[in-house]
Amino acid sequence: MVIDIDNLSLTFQTNDGPVHALSDIDLQIDEGDFVSFIGPSGCGKTTLLRVIADLEQPTAGTITVNGLTPHEARLKRAYGYVFQAAALYPWRTIAGNIALPLEIMGLSKAEQRARIAKNMELVNLAGFEKKFPWQLSGGMQQRASIARALSVEPDLLLMDEPFGALDEIVRDHLNDQLHQLWAKTNKTVVFVTHSIPEAVYLSTKIVVLCPRPGRIYDVIESDLPRERTLDMRESPEFLKIAHRVREGLKAGHSYDD
């Protein structure tokens, strides 16, 4: 088991009183899983991902990552994190950006070069090493940030709505690439999204969250085959899972306002 969350809660103390961002979360994520957190804004899906990454501290309950606390796991660089925005450093070239975590890890120049080449190839960005971020499209920038996360060679990839800011055509394309990447590398991926087709297409397990307080409403084990194609999204099996996600979101009062 890669991630084990037991009875976890997180309450933010604000000037307007406590906000229950996460409440009584129980979740297990196995090696090689592709798990999506889906829910409306304010359901705590990003907060839960940040707890796994040790960017937020839970106020109750326990969580282990690779059997360690999130803090220990972070110090061991157990995961790669992809943010909503590409967050590339504007003064570094694409290769320089991917080198950033490798420099911090203290790898040799030769090892850095090898990993940069390998991971740029993996996200189909070979040939763009010397470009600066602003010279690339939004989709390419996000692919570069995925290459940067992969270059750490973590077994666990945490992705926070990585394609949220991109248009649908680019998004479909990147979903397809991400799926192939996952199938090829057999990494464990935790993926935050608010797109139902994206979640169903990519995931082996879909966690539906609902807000106020942020909690898990439903966990859906996908019975789709591991190998997937974009055409599959019109198949009855696909639509059945999508329907169950939508029903979950509805029943969890996600559509109230």
Next chain:
Amino acid sequence: MTDTALPATRSTNPFAGLMAGTTGPVLVILLAIVGIWYIAAVALNTPFQEGIYERAKQTDVPFTQLVSDTLAQERPVLPAPHQVVEEIYKTTVLKKVTSKRSLVYHTWITLSTTLLGFLIGTTLGIVLAIGIVHSRVLDKSLMPWVISSQTIPILAIAPMIIVVLNAVGISGLLPKAMISTYLSFFPVTVGMVKGLRSPEIIHLDLMHTYSASRLQTFWKLRFPYAVPYLFTSMKIGIAASLVGAIVGELPTGAVAGLGARLLAGSYYGQTVQIWSALLMAAFLAGSLVALIGVIETLALKRMGMAR
């Protein structure tokens, strides 16, 4: 009607091309300043000139005579631009640079004080900013002093610095440079504090996920982020440094430097000399700021931040 009228007006205006760029507007402003200067020179120098005419019992002096006389006085209230230009030419091109009467010599003295003070000031500013950004205690204890240091009039504190440093045996360039430092560290500190604090949360989070040390976060994130702020502060700092160098030359008894020229000029009523030193100081400040601008462009281009 407008269809035919528009191209016609465009083609008949010979200045259209000139005014489209920056050269035209810059020239217009320059001419306006010189024009106003001449008018002011005539107006301000007329009372003295009329006194001369009166003593010489000259009456009915034609206006053209009055104008040319007011623009050729030896110690005018306001010298005309061409008098100042002539003085600058005489004291730079026609004098040996080693001569005490050479404006180049005095400019060099002031420039070396400015640069030394600026160098110390910038270093001090960066060091203070690093401390303030990384330590809450320093932030609370140092920042008020940094700010209040600039509320003291520099003219009041400059003689004190010179006297105190002389008393402990430090003389020459350094005491004057300390006044430049005093003025120039402030913009650098404030700018660098702002710059070092400017990285986005997402970038800081990213460094956190890599378990980067504070030192790594500083060199790989905070410092590069602060570089544009540093250059902006340095432009203000070097101009302030020049002011400090000139002020620092005043209480030393006016031996050398542009400040000395100003002081000597005012002792002897040499207004042409004062104005030529002032123009030289302005030219020097402009050149120094422009030089930092050039370095900034080169540095940001190298960093890929200038598009």
